[in-house]
Amino acid sequence: MERILIKPEVCIGCHLCEIWCVVAHSQTKDIIKAFLHEKVKASARVIVEEKLPVTFALQCRHCAEPDCVFACISGALYMDAASGRIVHDSEKCVGCYSCVLVCPYGGIIIDRENKKVIKCDLCQGLENPYCVSRCPNGALVYADPEKKGGVMDEPNV
């Protein structure tokens, strides 16, 4: 499956991935309305790891062997059989945070307000992940790492 891969060396630490992640998960998908007018503010599901000069964005890896799914006590987390994506059903989530305990990437984010978790859904329903398409310096790529001739085989941008 296609995954988001990270190029830390070209990340400039602008945090636009976080901004656009909020937009992608807002009601209106409009950057102004998402930040200024929507009553329930969306939160980012991508985290910019920052220890200058190094910065890079990290989000749910949609693991083939998803520890979060195995640990989930409510069945809220599951692997979508067709796409391989790890899906979180917020309705079923009880906020036990077992997934937070086991996710090796810290990719599951605690939603303190709702006492549940949120995570990357690869911008389900949108044309592509916003963090990737809105990154101004190509520091995130959306590709299938197992495909021959894929992005992993081309070290230079």
Add this chain to the structure above:
Amino acid sequence: MNPTFDYAVIGNSAGSMGCIEMLRSLDGRGSIALISEEARHVYSRALLPYYLVGKIDLEKMYYRPPDFYEQNRVTAILGQKAVQIDPDKKEALLANQERIAYGKLLLATGGQPLIPPINGLDKKKIFTFLNMNDVLEIEKALVNSRRVVVLGGGVIGLMAAEALSKRGLKVYVIELAGRVLAPVVDEAVSQLLEALFRENGVEIITKNTIAEINGGSSVTGVVLTDGTEIPCDMLVLAMGVAPRVELASQAGLKIDRGILVNGRMETSQADIYACGDCAQVYDTVAGVSKVIPLWPNAYLGGRIAGSNMAGGGRESGWTTNMNSMHFFDLYLITAGLNVSTDESVGLVNLVRLVKEQKYYRKFILREGRIVGLILAGKISRAGIFVNLMRSRADVSPFTGDLFNEDFGYWSIPEKLRWELLKEHIILGVVDGNDRT
């Protein structure tokens, strides 16, 4: 002729689900039977306190969609207890005398509540806290109750106590040990928890247990070993669970505390596997064989069993106790050795406590590697610590950073960081830049 299945699983919880889902990913055709004494669709026992407190309704107790068995072509034999296994004939005998022949069998029989040796436990309004029926009965009894005694200050006891307190009852927790949650957390966290429960109106009584039960047909109170009398109109027994091994024992399987299994979840008997709360596995961090009665452990054990039942050949890897809990507003995460603090065996404790903020972190290190941790208060991204444990990474160069509330991959030295993330990052994209 008896009904015959390629695979049979006894039990209808995390272990069985892990097994069935793995079986179906490897073998779309083989026939599967699931046998369960409870006549319910698969539900999550771990959600019982959430139901009792009113956070979720009955529908949300179900762990898998209503058509799970059909979708996975599982013949679900619900409401029928398996009473005997004949490993030579490879048959399971059900309570209704039906015999189910199997090719491979999984025992995921779970645990049973520990019952204290006290007289008067046959009175009404005395409950265990393990399955859906228990909680539905407790719910009925709540209506006319004001005071409840919970015997046992472990995870289940405290979760029950919190839920009952939030339902408006005056709750008394009686714990035999000197502190609550004694085998799971250390002294400092026990103190935080006891203070927290008391702040919320729950009485915590340690170093004590019930000597007598008062009442006629229903419980009206308990007398503790020190003579204290506590009037109550409900009693919940939450002293923990013991592996359910009767079937395995009668079938001649090797048993210690639980059913003994190897890394492939194979028991001592050919073609019989076990996992979850009934099985005894190897804790790779503690270096001991033990029962790990936790949801993820059961599910993962089921996956490994399922793989081997279908000829796949998986073995369990890094395995240890791991727990994510919350009581009132306090979130807690533990992994590995969290109580054992014997520095003479080469363990080093790194601790930070901010009592007012209910913030606590403890890391137990052996030769620079994390072998245990407790986080209270701030638990964000806890899995990164667990990943450091699992990968046996030397954290000694950055032990101070472990206490950073925003700890992340950024906190980890570059070489180790890129090693841990190597499947997800592309380095070397900038000419002449060699950061690794």
